[in-house]
Amino acid sequence: MVERLLIARLGARGEGVADTAAGAVYVPHALPGEIVEAEPWPGHADRRRLTKVEIASPERITPVCGHFGVCGGCALQHLATARYRDWKRGLVVAALARAGVDAPVDDLIDAHGEGRRRAVFHARRSARDVLEVGFAALKAHHVVPIERCPILAPALSGALPTARDIAEVLASTRKPLDIQVTATDSGLDVDVRGSGPLMAVQTTALAKVVDRRNLV
Structure with a gap:
């Protein structure tokens, strides 16, 4: 059943x-204001x-990522920057108030820089294998599945191809993998979790990925 709702505010998430x-x-x-x-969310x-957005907020903007709304990584790419900063600061103000702390809270400082230097990619088999x-x-x-993530730093431009290469090598394990890639001064550092013990042929194949992708 579809409901018609008036959005009063933003939640903590x-x-x-x-x-x-x-x-x-x-x-x-x-x-807020929309x-x-x-429709119901099964299990929640x-x-x-x-x-459907029947009446949109004037603070609604076009997200920078085509995966926004499906990918669970970002929550507020559709909110104007100034309003986002106010909301983020408000979270700190509310947390301090709940703790009984009376302290001034300055405006949000943008520490985004060139983008995120670390990302964790997931490798899974779909229902269609x-x-x-x-x-x-x-x-x-x-x-x-994504082709690119616009919030990653340029130094992570090779992160997704690297994660795919590793996932292909370990595909025969049929296990869910978490592949963390970090941009360092000397190159990409990769941490793979979930594969379990590897066979010699897989170790050799991973070594080739390391050489081909210049991993550290």
């Missing part, structure tokens, strides 16, 4: 919050899945 007779309802990707249509009684490498979907266990 960036979801839109609507106050209903049954209590607060959380709608990811909805913004009137939206949403207090959450709804956004289906296709190896997929990317980030976890929003509130789900499957992987959203």
Whole structure:
């Protein structure tokens, strides 16, 4: 059943919050002041899945990533920067107030720089037995395959191809993998988790990936 909701505010995790007779309802990707249509989220009684923005907030902007809304990595790419900064600062103010701390809180300092220097990619087999490498979907266990992530630093430009190469080498284990890639001054540092003990042929193949991708 589709509901029509008025979004009152943002929650601590960036979801839109609507106050209903049954209590607060959380709608990811909805913004304060918006009137939206949403449907039930199976397994989550207090959450709804956004289906339509009927009246949009003037602070809604176009996300920089084409995967936004499906990938679970980012929550507020659709919110104007100034409003995002206010919301982020408000989280600190609220946390201090709950702790009984009376202290001034300055404006948010942008420490984004060139982008994130570390990313954790997930490698899983889909229901169709296709190896997929990317980030976890929003509130789900499957992987959203991605081609690029715009919030990563240029030094991580080779991270996804590297993660795919490693996932292909270890595909025969049929185990879910977490592949952490960090950009360092000397190159990409990779930490693979979940593979279990490896056979000699897999170790040799991974060594070739290290050489080909100039890993440290």
